[in-house]
Amino acid sequence: MTPDELRSAQKLTMANPERLRLLARVLTHPAGRATAEDLAQYAAADAPRDAVDAPAVADVEQDLDALVAVGLVAVVGPVPSYRVSSRGIARFGAAALAAPRHPGEAALDAHDHEALLDRVVETLTADFAANAGAGTVDRLVRECYSSLSRRIGSSGHLPALAAWLATDRLAAMTEVTHGSPRDVLFVCVHNTGRSQIAAAVTRRLAGDRIRVRTAGTRPVAEPDPMTETVLARRGLDGLIEFPRELTDDIVRASGVIVTMGCGDSCPVYPGRRYLDWPLDDPAGRPIEEVERIVDDITARVRVLLAEIDAADEAGSLDGSPAWIPRGWLPRAARRPWSTVATVLGVKGQRKAR
Structure with a gap:
């Protein structure tokens, strides 16, 4: 398949709004990847209350296979889970974030970065509600966006890249098993x-x-x-x-x-x-x-x-x-996770040396 043919196949594949929503769900999943079962549960939670049938795992798998076939999603491990590829973020990440997350929600302008960042904050605040407040999430998302824009310049996929990076950093800050060899x-x-x-x-x-x-x-x-x-x-x-x-x-x-x-x-x-x-x-x-x-x-x-x-x-x-590790218990594992806010606070921010 030539590059032009691949781009055409990707556009055709992503003409399905549900696949845009699927890409957004994988992009902001706290684990950095998701199984078809995970994503079917997300879809069921977003479905209208009067819906007769919950989304079938087989249908989600079929959509995921379509995304994998055009290089927008990659399979992780021998037991399949899925993560968004760098190509998927670059080419369709903004459109995925702009797509309605559930029936009845309005689509956003994929070029309106501020609106996309607001939606990312709302999504991640819900996903990390047990460990981080909305203000903490908002600061981190905008910090990631600002840092990326200084390094790579203006780009249409910046909000999606910021969403990916902020999701992973929030997961890193809120994982109880700090220091796990896994x-x-x-x-x-x-x-x-x-x-x-x-x-x-x-x-x-x-x-x-x-x-x-x-x-x-x-x-x-x-x-x-x-x-x-x-x-x-x-x-x-x-x-x-x-x-x-x-x-x-x-x-x-x-x-x-x-x-x-x-x-x-x-x-x-x-x-x-x-x-x-x-x-x-x-x-x-x-x-x-x-x-x-x-x-x-x-x-x-x-x-x-x-x-x-x-x-x-x-x-x-x-x-x-x-x-x-033998003979050592990470102090972080004994702390309440409200300390995430301290890590992200203005006085607590530290840059890697």
């Missing part, structure tokens, strides 16, 4: 090559067993084209994400932090496992070299996953929670 963070300099490859491979191999995040100490605006090409050959291109800045909140939420050429720039928190993988940067290298780097990272990821599984099994055998 929360893995991959960090490199530009967040376009090595960390993206590691994340894509981990998502495919581990599925929902591992929460994966990536970040860069000096992120750029777009993923590396050659990395995308090589990952596409392996069916992994939809599992990478837009480059993002390394922030304290995602480091705190991670139990395993893997650095790749930027170890000194990553904040250090007690109880985490830090690894440094000496890897070549794929940027500017010929495709054969990038293939070799992907093979190297894949082998390292397999070893890491085996170690996490073994440690988890050992923890469950001795009766202690597997995510708690």
Whole structure:
């Protein structure tokens, strides 16, 4: 399929309003991915009270398969769950946020960024109501939007990108299992090559067993084209994400932090496992070299996953929670989650160094 044919197929696929709503639900899902069952429950909750039939999981799966076929959504793990691809955010994220979330709600102008951000705040406030108030969510959403606009300039997909980033940062700040070895963070300099490859491979191999995040100490605006090409050959291109800045909140939420050429720039928190993988940067290298780097990272990821599984099994055998590092109980796990507001407050904001 040529690029023009792909774009035409995407437009035809997204002419269905329910698929726009589906894309928006996946984009702002607190877990960063969702199963067909999760999304069917969302649709049922949005359906009119007098609706006779709840949305069938099979219908949702059919729509998801259509989105996967044109590269707007990617399958995560051997047991399928779904996440929005970077292409899906860029091409249809704004339209998805503008679409009515339920029957009777008005559609928004996809070019009205302020209105889209207001809708994102409303959606995320409902999703994170147990842990964060509307003011906290509003500050974070607009902080993400402002930060992204300074880095990548004016773009039609900025509200959708801000929604994706704010959702993940809220999840990082409100997760009770801070420091879990099943929360893995991959960090490199530009967040376009090595960390993206590691994340894509981990998502495919581990599925929902591992929460994966990536970040860069000096992120750029777009993923590396050659990395995308090589990952596409392996069916992994939809599992990478837009480059993002390394922030304290995602480091705190991670139990395993893997650095790749930027170890000194990553904040250090007690109880985490830090690894440094000496890897070549794929940027500017010929495709054969990038293939070799992907093979190297894949082998390292397999070893890491085996170690996490073994440690988890050992923890469950001795009766202690597997995510708690030996001899250390994260203080965050004993605090009320109203502290999220403090983290986001004007005096509490901290930029990653």
